[in-house]
Amino acid sequence: MKLITCEDVSFAYENNTVIRDLNFAVNSGDYLCVIGENGSGKSTLIKGLLKLKAPCKGNIIMDISLKSTEIGYLPQQADIQKDFPASVYEVVLSGCLNQCGIRPFYKNRERAIANENINRMGLKNIKNHCFRDLSGGQQQRVLLARALCATKKLLLLDEPVAGLDPVAAKDLYQLINDLNKDEKITIIMVSHDIHSAVEFASHILYIKEEHLFYGTTKEYLNSDIGDDFLRRMDYV
Numbered sequence: 001m002k003l004i005t006c007e008d009v010s011f012a013y014e015n016n017t018v019i020r021d022l023n024f025a026v027n028s029g030d031y032l033c034v035i036g037e038n039g040s041g042k043s044t045l046i047k048g049l050l051k052l053k054a055p056c057k058g059n060i061i062m063d064i065s066l067k068s069t070e071i072g073y074l075p076q077q078a079d080i081q082k083d084f085p086a087s088v089y090e091v092v093l094s095g096c097l098n099q100c101g102i103r104p105f106y107k108n109r110e111r112a113i114a115n116e117n118i119n120r121m122g123l124k125n126i127k128n129h130c131f132r133d134l135s136g137g138q139q140q141r142v143l144l145a146r147a148l149c150a151t152k153k154l155l156l157l158d159e160p161v162a163g164l165d166p167v168a169a170k171d172l173y174q175l176i177n178d179l180n181k182d183e184k185i186t187i188i189m190v191s192h193d194i195h196s197a198v199e200f201a202s203h204i205l206y207i208k209e210e211h212l213f214y215g216t217t218k219e220y221l222n223s224d225i226g227d228d229f230l231r232r233m234d235y236v
């Protein structure tokens, strides 16, 4: 089932087009990695999928079964956010905000969802710790638990391993892979880590203003554009 279809989608800031004529579809269960150089428009596309930015051309079609409030989002982390003075539980619970709507408090059901995702991500022992005192890897686990409060279907992850040491990065990749393979959660991940992209992803979207690639990881590895990019990243 197609969850998201992008038809001839372009994005611009004022009159400056940053992504041109993008066509791809994400099926339920896919693990899509969005790769490309700095400034190629990866985060802009994620904002488009979250309906935080409208395309200047083309259509983004969401399946009727997918409400935009049911997408779990793990944003790129700014240093200031890493210093957030709240407990692990409070940060995870804030992932249920969309379910509250205009209600100014959480119900037991939302508290139960937060606790469930704290346990799922192995955070029970640090539930009452302050978020800013955690390691980078623990913080990303907390933010993944937060994103999971919003969804059982689709996670959008913007450079989730940025700044993590190799062990913490491997651990997070494994968690994300398990969510995809075992729990059938569809993944769309922006990544600069081409090695892990080709190891875990089912599909690759490579964006650059005038060159685009969308296909399976196998097709990407066999394509000229993939070969060229991987050589420049010292992968082959």
Ligand SMILES: Nc1ncnc2c1ncn2[C@@H]1O[C@H](COP(=O)(O)OP(=O)(O)OP(=O)(O)O)[C@@H](O)[C@H]1O
Pocket (backbone or CB within 6 Å): 013, 018, 036, 037, 038, 039, 040, 041, 042, 043, 044, 045
């Ligand atoms: N709010 C904005 N206003 C104007 N231009 C912007 C804005 N946000 C991004 N841009 C520009 O759009 C282009 C794409 O930016 P974007 O952040 O989407 O790229 P990216 O591929 O995610 O980059 P990176 O890999 O560095 O995170 C860049 O040239 C950037 O300067």
